[in-house]
Structures are given as structure tokens and as C-alpha cells.
Amino acid sequence: MSSLLASERLDLIRNKYRPTVRDYIPLIFDDFFELHGDRYYGDDGAIIGGIGYFKGTPVTVLAQVKGRNLEENKASNFAMPHPEGYRKALRLAKQAEKFHRPVICLIDTPGAFCGIEAEERGQGEAIARNIMEFMTLKTPVISIVLGEGGSGGALALGVCDELAMLENAIYSVISPRGFASILWKDASREREACDIMKITAEDLVYLGICEEIIPEPDGGAHISADETADNISKYLDDAIKRKLQKGIDELLIERYNKFRKIGEFDELV
Amino acid sequence: MLEDLFSVVKTRFNGDDKSPQKLRKNDIPSDIMFKCPRCSGVSFMDDFISNSKVCPNCGYHSRISAKERLEITIDKGSLIEFDKNMISKNPIDFPDYPEKQAKLREKTKLNDAVVTGEARIRGLRVVIAVMDSRYMMASMGSVVGEKLTRAFEYATQNKLPIIVFTASGGARMQEGTVSLMQMAKTSGAVARHNAAGGLYITVMTDPTTGGVTASFASLGDIIIAEPKVLIGFAGRRVIEGTIKQRLPEDFQSAEFLMEKGFVDMIVERRKIRRTIAHLIKLHGGVKEDE
Numbered sequence: 001m002s003s004l005l006a007s008e009r010l011d012l013i014r015n016k017y018r019p020t021v022r023d024y025i026p027l028i029f030d031d032f033f034e035l036h037g038d039r040y041y042g043d044d045g046a047i048i049g050g051i052g053y054f055k056g057t058p059v060t061v062l063a064q065v066k067g068r069n070l071e072e073n074k075a076s077n078f079a080m081p082h083p084e085g086y087r088k089a090l091r092l093a094k095q096a097e098k099f100h101r102p103v104i105c106l107i108d109t110p111g112a113f114c115g116i117e118a119e120e121r122g123q124g125e126a127i128a129r130n131i132m133e134f135m136t137l138k139t140p141v142i143s144i145v146l147g148e149g150g151s152g153g154a155l156a157l158g159v160c161d162e163l164a165m166l167e168n169a170i171y172s173v174i175s176p177r178g179f180a181s182i183l184w185k186d187a188s189r190e191r192e193a194c195d196i197m198k199i200t201a202e203d204l205v206y207l208g209i210c211e212e213i214i215p216e217p218d219g220g221a222h223i224s225a226d227e228t229a230d231n232i233s234k235y236l237d238d239a240i241k242r243k244l245q246k247g248i249d250e251l252l253i254e255r256y257n258k259f260r261k262i263g264e265f266d267e268l269v
Numbered sequence: 270m271l272e273d274l275f276s277v278v279k280t281r282f283n284g285d286d287k288s289p290q291k292l293r294k295n296d297i298p299s300d301i302m303f304k305c306p307r308c309s310g311v312s313f314m315d316d317f318i319s320n321s322k323v324c325p326n327c328g329y330h331s332r333i334s335a336k337e338r339l340e341i342t343i344d345k346g347s348l349i350e351f352d353k354n355m356i357s358k359n360p361i362d363f364p365d366y367p368e369k370q371a372k373l374r375e376k377t378k379l380n381d382a383v384v385t386g387e388a389r390i391r392g393l394r395v396v397i398a399v400m401d402s403r404y405m406m407a408s409m410g411s412v413v414g415e416k417l418t419r420a421f422e423y424a425t426q427n428k429l430p431i432i433v434f435t436a437s438g439g440a441r442m443q444e445g446t447v448s449l450m451q452m453a454k455t456s457g458a459v460a461r462h463n464a465a466g467g468l469y470i471t472v473m474t475d476p477t478t479g480g481v482t483a484s485f486a487s488l489g490d491i492i493i494a495e496p497k498v499l500i501g502f503a504g505r506r507v508i509e510g511t512i513k514q515r516l517p518e519d520f521q522s523a524e525f526l527m528e529k530g531f532v533d534m535i536v537e538r539r540k541i542r543r544t545i546a547h548l549i550k551l552h553g554g555v556k557e558d559e
Contacts, residue, residue, distance in 0.1 A: 112483075114503030115511055119521060122531050124482030124502035131456040132488055136464065151440075152452060152483040152502075159453050173440045173449040173480075178507075182442065198361040198445050207360060209446055256457050260418065262450040263411035268354040268380075 006200050007191035009168040010176065012220040013147040019225035021048060021063040021106050021146070022072070027229035028236070029054055029061060035092060037084075041121065044085030045075045046113070047157075049092040051101065055237055060096035062089045062157055063106035066147065079148075080113035083126035086156050090130050097139045102240050105143040105157035110175055112153030127156040134159035135259075136252060140243035142236065144214065145169040145201075146221075161243050161255050164212040164235055165201035166228070168220055171210070172199040208262055212239070305329055307497065321538045330495040330538050332475050334377075335384040335401035338434055342542050343388040343397060350386040352419060357381060357412045361445040369405075369443075377403050381412035382437070385420040387429070391546040392556035396424040396431040402476070406438035409481055413441075414451025417485065421458035430468035430549050435486040439479020452484035459488045468552045470545060473500050473523065473532065487531070491548060493541065494523035494532045501526075 004012070012018065025032055025048070032052030037043040048063045064081065067073030089105075096103045112123050134141060143160035149171030158171075165171060172179070180186055180193040204210035214235050217223040243251060303317035303324070304310070310326035317324065321341055322331045339348060356374070359366050374380055382404035388397050398420050400407040407413070417433070424431040440448040462469055471489030475498035482502050494500060501521035509516055519525050526532045536544050 112502070114507045116508060116516070116520070119501055119503065119508070120529050122487075122529065125487040125531055127483040127502070128452075128456060128485070128487035131453055131484055132460045132463075135453070135457040135460045151449065152480050155449055155452055156483075159457075171446055171449075173442055173445055179442055196361075196363070203361075204446060207445075207447055209450055256461070259450055259453040259457055262447060262454060263415050264358040264360040264444075264447065265355050265411045265415055266358055267352070268356060 004168065005195055006170060006176075006197065006203075007194040009170060009200060010191070010194055012168045012222075013170065015220060015222050016068070017222040018147060019221055019228060020066045020068055021108065022065065022068065023225045024106070024146070024229050024232065025052075025061065025063065027226060028233050029059070032061065036088075038087035038091055040087055041084045044077075044082050044088060046077045046079050046081040046109070047085035047089055049088055054102075054104070054240065055233070057240065058099070058101050059240075060092055060101050060103045061106065062092060062103065064109040064154075064157065066108050077113060079109045080111060081109065081153060081156075082113050082115075082118050083121040083123050086112075086126040086130050089157060090133055093134065093137055093141075097137050100139060102140040102142065102243065103137070104236065105141065105160065106146055107143055107149050107154045107157050107171075108146040109150050109153050110148050111150035112156070127152045130156040131159050135255065138248050138252070140240065140246075140251060141255075142239045142243070144232065144235075145171050145210075148175075150175050159255075159259070161251060161258070162211045162239050163209065164214050164239070165204065165210050166214050166221060166232075167201060167216040169201060170194075170199040171204055172197055306331075323538055327497075328537075329497050330475060332402050332436065334403060335379070335399040335434075338399045338474075339384065339388070339397070341538070342399075342434075342545070343390055343395075344392065347389040348386045348397075349388070350384065351423065352385060352416050353380065355380060355412050355416060357410055357444070359443075360411065360447040361443075363443040363445070366443045373404055377401070379404050381410070381416070382407040383413045383416050385416045387423070390432075390542060390549070393546055393549045393554045394429055395545075395549065395554075396420050396427075396429050397433075398431070399434040400436045400474075400481075402436045402438075405441060405443075407436045407481075408438045408441035408448070409451050409455075410441035410444040410448050411451065414448075414454050417455045418458040421455070421462045424467055425458075425462045425465050428465070428467065430470065430552065430554060431462065432470045432472065432545055433485065433489070434472045434474055435477045435481055436474045437477060437479065437481035437486075439481060449480065452480050455485040456488060459485050463488075463490075468549065468554075470548060472536075472541060472545075473498060475499055478502065478504070492531070492533050493536050493544065494526065494534075495538060495541075496523060496535050498523050500532070
């Protein structure tokens with residue numbers, strides 16, 4: 001396992017050759033069809049949704065899209081979804097429930113988009129709705145953080161039966177930059193923030209938030225997208241089989257309890 | 270998000286004055302006079318307080334403590350408080366967090382940023398939760414998440430309506446990703462209360478932002494807001510930084526949110542108690558002795 005500091009992992013996940021969902025989807029799924037739109041407002045390029053086979057099993061895939069170049073990033077808004085992105089994800093998750101397909105969420109976002117239109121269309125409500133609805137979605141949900149898991153914008157695809165993280169991925173309450181800017185009024189202390197925030201995969205396993213760490217090739221995922229995709233597939237194969245064996249009622253109780261137990265407090269007597 | 274809340278309050282409340290903080294300190298004795306941070310109007314502190322801490326000039330509903338909120342909302346002496354002695358640990362070993370908490374506990378006489386319990390409103394049984402912005406801007410960490418979750422679970426088990434007065438800067442950074450997960454934990458408890466057919470009323474007060482807006486606050490069956498309060502997901506400064514221009518004054522106000530379709534009604538502070546009682550009755554709530 002990686003012995004890198006969180007700030008060193010930040011460099012890896014920002015490496016411009018780090019594979020994105022556009023690389024992984026064709027490597028992991030067969031006959032993938034993208035499905036567009038939230039049916040209320042529009043289609044958000046920051047989240048890809050669609051259906052395909054995973055090793056012969058039909059699944060629904062919801063994935064945040066980092067661009068590999070400026071053009072792709074313009075189309076995907078640097079993986080920062082608007083409310084319609086979350087509403088599209090919810091629509092497709094409900095569809096998956098109807099057709100008894102497992103849902104696979106691939107998380108890779110600095111956070112939900114912060115802008116006028118996002119506020120006007122209810123960014124907070126859209127995220128809240130997803131969190132609540134995914135909690136009772138009657139089909140298995142597996143979430144994997146591929147790179148950045150930024151804040152509520154990540155959690156909106158992160159309410160799941162099992163959370164896995166790529167070895168160098170991070171998952172945080174706010175971006176390290178935002179954290180530094182609030183606490184020290186100095187966004188340039190981002191790396192320092194990174195190292196005290198406890199946001200690596202190992203930290204989150206320790207905190208009971210992440211269940212599984214998926215290894216990356218030596219040197220990081222960009223060394224070989226194929227090898228990383230293979231590792232993701234191996235994990236998914238196990239995880240989906242495990243969850244499909246369970247009855248829905250049992251699954252939902254376990255999902256509730258997965259989040260129910262997180263938190264550290266004392267009760268004085 | 271949280272990072273901007275403080276500057277938002279400063280810029281929105283101070284208007285374009287050069288150094289209003291200083292002016293206020295020197296010119297207006299704050300124990301006798303109230304200067305409204307919204308309209309800058311000055312009124313007697315007695316008038317302000319007897320008006321439930323609503324600015325007599327412009328109607329801005331200022332922040333009040335959980336204790337004050339309970340006094341004007343529930344039947345006198347009816348509160349049976351839950352989990353009064355729950356205090357936070359330090360899940361990510363954040364520097365100085367325990368010391369900061371100890372100081373705040375001393376100063377506010379609160380153990381964290383939310384008070385929960387069972388109470389009566391005009392004789393009707395309810396579960397109530399009130400967030401108190403004096404405690405770390407009522408940010409949500411383990412204690413806020415756990416107390417709210419337990420309150421929802423209690424309401425579900427006892428088939429009671431639940432009323433939550435929200436106010437928050439968002440998730441509590443000092444507890445890291447553990448805080449983020451409280452959004453999922455509380456929303457899960459809302460989902461179960463919802464599935465059991467329970468009534469959940471949110472009352473959004475100043476300020477309701479960040480991870481609280483993006484979880485339980487936005488999930489009420491009925492969402493009430495106090496006039497002119499700040500409600501939003503992202504912080505004003507972040508958005509201004511993104512779009513490189515200043516936002517209109519009423520952006521993210523309760524009125525703005527209602528216009529956009531995210532708030533059911535705006536209710537003045539002095540009418541909230543009776544409004545809640547009416548709504549509970551409409552949902553079949555009965556008085557204890559009926």
C-alpha cells in the first residue's frame with residue numbers, strides 16, 4: 001500500500017495523465033449506452049449516466065467526468081455538477097431500482113458547482129434529495145472514489161452499500177484549498193491542509209467510512225489505465241456478488257447502519 | 270460554503286460603510302441600542318427585544334439562541350431534553366479542537382450546536398430540534414449529527430411530528446470527512462421518518478447554508494423560512510470569485526429561495542408557533558388530553 005502523504009497523492013490525482021471515467025468505462029463495462037438528461041431542466045456533462053454489462057450482469061453506471069484536456073473539461077465543467085446532474089443521477093438510479101440493476105457510482109469531483117444558476121436551481125436540495133433517496137434505493141449501490149471526492153458534491157453519489165477508494169484517492173469535507181482558506185485565510189497552504197485533514201484511503205478505512213482500498217500500479221493509476229481498470233473490475237466483481245446475495249431488506253438495514261455508526265462523541269454522566 | 274459565511278455576513282450587513290465596526294463600537298452603546306446589521310437602522314434595545322429580536326425598522330429576523338427560540342415556540346416548561354450531555358471527541362485529532370470546544374461550552378452553556386427534545390406546542394406533542402449559531406456557527410459534526418438522528422428515530426418510533434429550526438455554516442471542518450458523513454446519517458433518519466408517514470417541518474433561520482442545506486434542512490415536508498434570512502449552498506464569496514462580479518443583495522435570501530421554489534412559506538417569528546400548531550393539526554395531531 002501507498003506510503004505517500006496526502007499532499008503527494010494530490011499531485012498524483014491531479015496528474016494530467018491520470019485516467020478518467022472516459023478511460024475506465026470502456027475498459028470495465030461492455031455495450032455501454034449513455035442516457036442523457038434529468039427530464040426537468042437539461043443534461044449535465046459533469047455526470048455521465050448509462051447502462052451496460054459488467055461481466056454479463058446489466059448495471060447502471062453514474063460517473064463524474066474529469067476532462068483530459070481543456071475541451072473535455074469545458075464540456076464536463078471540470079467535473080463540478082449542477083443540480084440537473086444530480087437529478088439525472090437520481091432518475092437513472094430509480095430506473096435501476098425498477099429493473100433490478102446494481103448501481104455503480106464513480107466519484108471524481110472537486111465538489112458541486114458553485115454558481116448563480118446552481119443556487120437558483122437548488123444545488124442544496126438536489127444533493128439532499130439524492131442522499132435521502134439513495135439511502136432507501138432498493139438495489140445494491142457500490143461507490144468508488146477514483147480521484148477527488150469533494151464534499152457534498154461527492155456524497156450525492158456516495159450513499160452506498162460499500163465505498164471503495166483507489167489507493168491514491170482522497171475524500172474530504174471540503175477541498176484542501178477551501179479548508180486552508182477558511183482556517184488560515186490562506187489558500188496557498190493547501191498542501192499543509194491536505195496533510196492534517198485525514199483524507200487518504202487508509203485514513204478513511206480507519207475512520208470507518210471506506211470499506212476497501214483498490215490498488216493502483218506502482219507510481220499511480222496513470223502508469224497503466226488497463227491495470228487500474230482490472231483492479232477496479234476485480235473489486236466490483238466481488239462486491240456486486242456479495243451484495244446481490246443479500247435480500248433487499250437486509251441490504252437497506254445494513255446501508256442505514258453503515259452511516260448510522262459514523263461519528264465520535266462522549267456522553268457525560 | 271463555510272469559508273465565506275463570515276465575510277458574507279460582514280459584507281451584507283455592513284453595506285458599503287468604510288469602517289462600520291468601529292463606528293458601531295464608538296457611537297452606539299450596544300447594551301442600550303440595537304443597530305441592525307441589515308438596514309443599519311438604530312432602535313432601542315428594549316424595543317428590539319420585545320419584538321422577538323426582529324429589527325423594528327426593516328423586519329430582519331436576527332439570530333437568537335436555542336434557549337430563546339424554545340421560549341417563544343414551545344409550551345412553557347414542556348421540554349424534555351434529549352442527550353443533553355453529549356459532547357464531541359476529536360475524530361481527526363484536529364489541533365486545538367478540544368480546547369476550543371471547552372471554551373465554547375463555558376461561554377455558551379451549550380454542549381454543542383443543537384438542542385433536541387420532546388415538547389408541546391399549544392398542547393400538541395412534537396419532537397423539536399433547534400440549532401444555535403453561537404456554537405461554532407452551528408456547524409454539523411458528530412454531536413449535531415447524532416442528536417438529530419436520535420431525535421428523528423425517536424419521532425419515528427413514537428409516531429410524532431418533528432420540527433427542526435435550522436441554522437448552520439455547514440459541515441464542521443474540524444471533524445473532517447466524519448462531518449460529511451453526518452449529512453448521510455441525518456438524511457437516512459429523515460428517510461425512515463418519511464417512510465413511516467411522519468410529518469417533518471423545517472424552519473430555516475439565519476443562516477442555513479452548506480452541508481446542512483444539502484441534507485436534512487432541504488428535506489422537510491413543509492419548509493418555512495424566517496423573513497430575509499440567508500439560505501444557500503455555496504458561499505457568496507466563492508460564487509463571486511467564480512463569476513467575477515458582485516451578486517445582488519437579495520441573492521440567497523428567504524424571499525429569493527421562495528421565488529425559485531425551494532421554500533413553502535415565509536413566516537414572521539411571532540407567527541411561527543401558531544403556524545406550526547395549525548400545520549400539525551392539519552396532519553392529524555391531537556392534544557394530549559383530547
